[in-house]
Amino acid sequence: MPLTAMGLIFWPLSFLFFFRKDPQRLLELTLIGGVLQAAAVLVMGGLGLQPAMAPGMLFIAFMGLQLMLGVTFPAAGRVLKFCTPLLIAFSWALVGSIILPRLFEGVVLVWPQKLDDVATRVPLAPTRGNMTQDCYLVLDLVMFVMTIFFLTRREADPRRLYNAYLVGAALACVVGFWEMAHRLVGSIPFPKELLYSNPGWAVLDTQMSGPVPRINATFTEPSACATFLIGTLYSTVWCALRGYGNWATRVMIFLCTLCLLMTTSTTGYVAMIIGLALLIVYAILSRERRLFRRLMMFIAGGVLCMGVTTLALAAFAPDVIKAAAEVMLETQDKKQSASYEERTQKDADSYQLAFDTYGLGTGWGSDRSSSLLPGFLATIGVVGVLMLVVWNGSLFLKIYRTIKGAAGERSLDAWMIEATFTALLGRTVATLISGPVLGTMDFYVLLAMLVSALIRLQTRAGKQVRA
Known part of the structure; x- marks a missing residue:
């Protein structure tokens, strides 16, 4: 059972928090490790143990020991x-x-x-x-x-857990930008051996959408990356509209949207449209004027940013506009692709x-x-x-x-x-x-x-x- 490079990071941290009797940190590490789905901390034959499982199993062991030692949880019956x-x-x-x-x-x-x-x-x-x-x-x-x-x-402290979830999403976005830079400029190194060390998964990290590389960041494929980022985007947008968010939440909205677009995943694009439609329907049915006003401002700001960015790219980098148009056309034609037919079958x-x-x-x-x-x-x-x-x-x-x-x-x-x-x-x-x-x-x-x-x-x- 060989230990991977990722395991040299996660196992010592997990045991450190375990022996320090800090289950909160173990849960936070589990949420951060959840984005590293293509990596492994331990390889057993053809199977790899994902990073989230190292702190997760030690958290289960810690809680199990507490139950054996007679620690009571008042809400256990209700749970x-x-x-x-x-x-x-x-x-x-x-x-x-x-x-x-x-x-x-x-x-x-x-x-x-x-x-x-x-x-x-x-x-x-x-x-x-x-x-x-x-x-x-x-x-x-x-x-x-x-x-x-x-x-x-x-x-x-659930607030710390949610912040750890956002840290994991930020890590996935940073790795996604790093991967895009590596794919576009070959001289920039990228730690594939660290991030894609799980032999139990087929990692699709060479896909292209027209002339544009498709990124999968810390995940096995672009659609898996988009699936995770959609969850973060739904959460951060809702928190911002409801007034729960802070500057970090707004930064995550921008990072997740940009990284999601770079995956060129049809799943991600369709889920974004569904999320926007759900927001509009809820704002209308709930009759919350503040929410509806914030939503309209959010949509207007997004349209304005897209318009300014498109004009700037058309003036200074027209090749990017052409590449984006090719990506959109290829996305629309995916229903005629062999992979789409295979998934449908x-x-x-x-x-x-x-x-x-x-x-x-x-x-x-x-x-x-x-x-x-x-x-x-x-x-x-x-x-x-x-x-x-x-x-x-x-x-x-x-x-x-x-x-x-x-x-x-x-x-x-x-x-x-x-x-x-x-x-x-x-x-x-x-x-x-x-x-x-x-x-x-x-x-x-x-x-x-x-x-x-x-x-x-x-x-x-x-x-x-x-x-």
């Missing part, structure tokens, strides 16, 4: 009750990964997790992919629950699997689609998807009631609810467009931040009502 629908959905996925591949073995054809050796569908059978995906699922679930336990304690095959297995699915980790919904239907089936719909519906309802009940309150918890919800919404929208998985550890830390803020705000509101 488990709140998350019951999600826990049931996870249990269904784990049980299905054992039963369903054997129940439908050889009956249907699936797309395997690894397409390096076989670039076609194979008969369904229990594989190592079921076990590895189950391990990731259990690890993410335990991380989610333990993070909520910790964040419901007084010493936890994978999704169609995954939808068909849901019918062929009578809505039960093929088992978690058995099939790999191109988008999230067909992947869920093909693996956990209609039953699992309905459980997730119930969980998300109850979560949205609690968010709406909590925010409505705390209308006008400018508390830290209200900020965290809105900031983390929009970040998760952006990443989910992008993954629904083009993304097979949603199960990175930093995603579940953000989800735990959202749930813990909801529980704290509801608890405080209940005490005020009783008083």
Whole structure:
């Protein structure tokens, strides 16, 4: 099990915070490491352990030791009750990964997790992919629950966690700009061995969009980079419009937008349009004049900046305008590309699997689609998807009631609810467009931040009502 260069950074820091009894720092390091998805801190055969897992596993170990030593978490019962629908959905996925591949073995054809050796569908059978995906699922679930336990304690500081999330996004943007400079000017060195050290992923870092290089920063491909940045962009724009943001938030809006444009990812562009449409619809339906006014000023400022930039480039660098036009044309023509047809075929095959297995699915980790919904239907089936719909519906309802009940309150918890919800919404929208998985550890830390803020705000509101 060779240790990578990235591991020489993350493991010492993780153990340092562990022995200093600082779980807050471990969570912050997990969020920062979440952007380094193409790297590995430890290589085991053909699999690489992602950087976020080093501090994440030590955080789980720390919290587990506290539970064994008798440390109590007053909100534990309420947390488990709140998350019951999600826990049931996870249990269904784990049980299905054992039963369903054997129940439908050889009956249907699936797309395997690894397409390096076989670039076609194979008969369904229990594989190592079921076990590895189950391990990731259990690890993410335990991380989610333990993070909520910790964040419901007084010493936890969710503001620092959100700042760590923004630091990770800034790191991804800086690496993206560095990669673009390296691709355009070959003499500028770029640490590929450090950032792309995970042998379990195929890193697509040589793609072009017309004459313009496509960047993927610290991620495996441009669309994965765009998916992460969309979440950050949704969150920072919303915080700025709601008055929660500061100068760092506004800087992140600019950096994320610029880096997102450099990925030339259709997923990112479509998710940006969807986000803008959702903002306009919400501003109209909510009838919040201040929000609508800020949104109009934001849109006007964006249009003005684009116009000034276009005029300046047309006057001093016309070649850039031509290259941008070629990129836009190529983006519009992606529906005629072979890769688009391949992704569409994978999704169609995954939808068909849901019918062929009578809505039960093929088992978690058995099939790999191109988008999230067909992947869920093909693996956990209609039953699992309905459980997730119930969980998300109850979560949205609690968010709406909590925010409505705390209308006008400018508390830290209200900020965290809105900031983390929009970040998760952006990443989910992008993954629904083009993304097979949603199960990175930093995603579940953000989800735990959202749930813990909801529980704290509801608890405080209940005490005020009783008083």
